[in-house]
Amino acid sequence: MSESSAKLLHQFVSSSGMDEIDHWIAKYPPAEKQSAVMRALMVVQEEHGYLTPEMMDAVADYLDMPAIAVYEVSTFYTMYEHKPTGRHLINVCTNISCKLCGSSQVVSHLEKKLGIKLGETSPDGKYTLRSVECLGACVNAPMMQVDKDYHENLTPEKIDQVLEQYQ
Template sequence: MSANSAKILNQLMPANRMSDIDHWISKYPKDQKQSAVMSALRIVQEEHGHLTTELMNAVAEYLDMPPIAVYEVASFYTMYEHKPVGRHLINVCTNISCMLRDSAGVVEHLEKKLGVNLGGTTEDGRFTLRSVECLGACVNAPMMQVDKDYHENLTAESIDKVLEQYQ
């Protein structure tokens, strides 16, 4: 990594978050620091809310990777956001198990309650609503994930209670 590339990312990230990235880099052999790309992207996204081209380019330079390699990772995994999202991200599972237990009703209730369609963000910036494939909680379908928290066996009433928890 050149001093210039470190400077670019250092200008975009606070020192404590750079330390977090360096911690992940240290887990790999010196010639394989690109292995920390997913952790670096996660940390950058936590700090900025989403990944811009500028941020991904800075990560690429910091990890001595071609920018396209960083873009490929960031576009392959659904955990990386490329546009601003609400303070809380709601992911509703719509795969087969949840579908059979009325995930469509969950989506419909959330759209009505929040006043947005799938992919939308509430006017106050509180929630972004998305549908996703399996979240691995099939036994307790239908389910949704809000930020990192799973909420299962959903009903209209339980959804309303869940939403109250997130300000």
């Protein structure tokens, strides 16, 4: 990585964020530093809330990889955001196991409770509600993820209790 690529990424990332990215890069052989792309994207997102094309270009430059490869990673995984979201991101699993166990009712309850539809952010900027594919907790369906926390075996009452934790 060149000094100019470090300066470019440092426009978007704090010194501690740069240290974390470098820590992850050091885990891989020098020729494989692109392997740190997922963590690098997450560091940038954690500091800004979402990723812009300019931020992804800076990551690509810093990791010496094509920008399109960074875009591919950031658009493949649902954990990366490309537009501003609410303070709390609610991901409701709507894949087959959750669907069969009532995820439609979970979505309906959340939409009614929050006053928003899937893909929207509440007017107060507190919540963004999304439908996502499998989150890997099928055994306890239906489930949702709020920020980084999983909430399983959902009922309307349990959903209300969960939301109280994120006031």
